[in-house]
Amino acid sequence: xxxxxxxxxxxxxxxxxxxxxxxxxxxxxxxxxxxxxxxxxxxxxxxxxxxxxxxxxxxxxxxxxxxxxxxxxxxxxxxxxxxxxxxxxxxxxxxxxxxxxxxxxxxxxxxxxxxxxxxxxxxxxxxxxxxxxxxxxxxxxxxxxxxxxxxxxxxxxxxxxxxxxxxxxxxxxxxxxxxxxxxxxxxxxx
Amino acid sequence: xxxxxxxxxxxxxxxxxxxxxxxxxxxxxxxxxxxxxxxxxxxxxxxxxxxxxxxxxxxxxxxxxxxxxxxxxxxxxxxxxxxxxxxxxxxxxxxxxxxxxxxxxxxxxxxxxxxxxxxxx
Numbered sequence: 001x002x003x004x005x006x007x008x009x010x011x012x013x014x015x016x017x018x019x020x021x022x023x024x025x026x027x028x029x030x031x032x033x034x035x036x037x038x039x040x041x042x043x044x045x046x047x048x049x050x051x052x053x054x055x056x057x058x059x060x061x062x063x064x065x066x067x068x069x070x071x072x073x074x075x076x077x078x079x080x081x082x083x084x085x086x087x088x089x090x091x092x093x094x095x096x097x098x099x100x101x102x103x104x105x106x107x108x109x110x111x112x113x114x115x116x117x118x119x120x121x122x123x124x125x126x127x128x129x130x131x132x133x134x135x136x137x138x139x140x141x142x143x144x145x146x147x148x149x150x151x152x153x154x155x156x157x158x159x160x161x162x163x164x165x166x167x168x169x170x171x172x173x174x175x176x177x178x179x180x181x182x183x184x185x186x187x188x189x190x
Numbered sequence: 191x192x193x194x195x196x197x198x199x200x201x202x203x204x205x206x207x208x209x210x211x212x213x214x215x216x217x218x219x220x221x222x223x224x225x226x227x228x229x230x231x232x233x234x235x236x237x238x239x240x241x242x243x244x245x246x247x248x249x250x251x252x253x254x255x256x257x258x259x260x261x262x263x264x265x266x267x268x269x270x271x272x273x274x275x276x277x278x279x280x281x282x283x284x285x286x287x288x289x290x291x292x293x294x295x296x297x298x299x300x301x302x303x304x305x306x307x308x309x310x311x
Contacts (some may be wrong), residue, residue, distance in 0.1 A: 071260065076252030109305050116234045116303040119260050120227045123267055124296070127223035131216045138211045144285045145216050151289075152220070155296050 001187070005179035009073050014167050017066040021121070022164055024059045025157035028128075031055065032150040035139060049136040056129035056153075063122035063160070070118065070167075077176050078111070093174035103173050110166040118163035124156035214278030217288040222274055224295035226267025231302035233259035235311055 003011075031052055082092040089096035097107040128149050139146055237244040237255040247258030301307050 067260075071253055071256060072250070075256065079252075079254060112305040113303055115256055116230055116259070117300065119230045119263070120296070120299055120303070123223050123226045123230075123264070127219045130219050134215055135211060141210045142213055142216070142285075144289065145213060148216075148220060148285070148289045148292075151293065152223075152296070155300070159300060 001185040002183045013069040021062040053133035056132045060126045060129040096174045114166040214281040217283045218274035222271035224292035227299040228295045229263035231299040235308045
């Protein structure tokens with residue numbers, strides 16, 4: 001079993017950081033919804049509020065890792081320009097997508113949206129993490145703040161979901177592949 | 191404890207005292223994040239419409255204009271955050287109004303980054 005270095009980075013970016021962010025996002029919404037309830041004495045939950053700050057800070061770290069690996073490691077491989085006369089475009093995903101009318105919109109809509117909307121996620125979740133840490137001991141006195149956090153974390157999850165969806169679609173049609181091959185498991189003789 | 195509302199008590203009717211952390215820092219974080227988000231969207235539209243803007247945003251050639259659009263937007267976000275936090279950190283502000291502005295800016299950001307809408311401009 002083997003994998004190329006570019007495929008490995010794509011896995012780390014999408015299935016690692018990105019998917020983990022999406023999974024964590026649903027948990028964050030539950031945590032924040034719980035705190036938005038009027039019947040919950042939030043100041044009676046200092047340890048839980050501290051946990052929320054750590055949880056959202058971890059999500060912020062995941063969001064930054066996702067966009068930075070995507071923008072500065074994988075995207076350059078995706079948008080690389082093939083030399084003149086190149087027939088096999090497998091190593092040039094953007095050119096491969098644009099070469100067929102059936103897949104060109106995967107780039108012109110999918111990738112164009114994904115590459116920008118993804119950057120809204122770390123900005124929104126960093127703000128949420130800061131507020132959760134700063135007001136960890138004082139959430140009970142700021143009901144509007146709890147509701148706002150719930151809204152912005154949900155928005156960031158929506159943006160991350162759109163980016164993740166198009167990332168998966170693009171990888172299905174024109175995977176970023178190539179580079180050095182890493183052998184994960186040595187196969188035996190049959 | 192003294193009871194005082196500095197801004198828009200009719201919009202944000204919370205009684206404050208010295209033991210409650212003012213909401214100014216949170217408002218600064220929310221508003222600046224929404225400004226950073228709309229900056230990402232506006233820079234994307236600008237780079238798509240203008241070849242000069244696109245060239246200006248190429249900070250790292252392998253990534254193209256995306257590198258500059260996002261770097262400038264993040265710097266703008268952090269600078270706005272620092273300034274607003276410095277001004278509002280000891281105050282209570284109208285969080286409802288800030289949240290509404292932020293909601294509109296975030297929603298516009300989501301829409302403007304969608305290429306078919308960005309292409310309308």
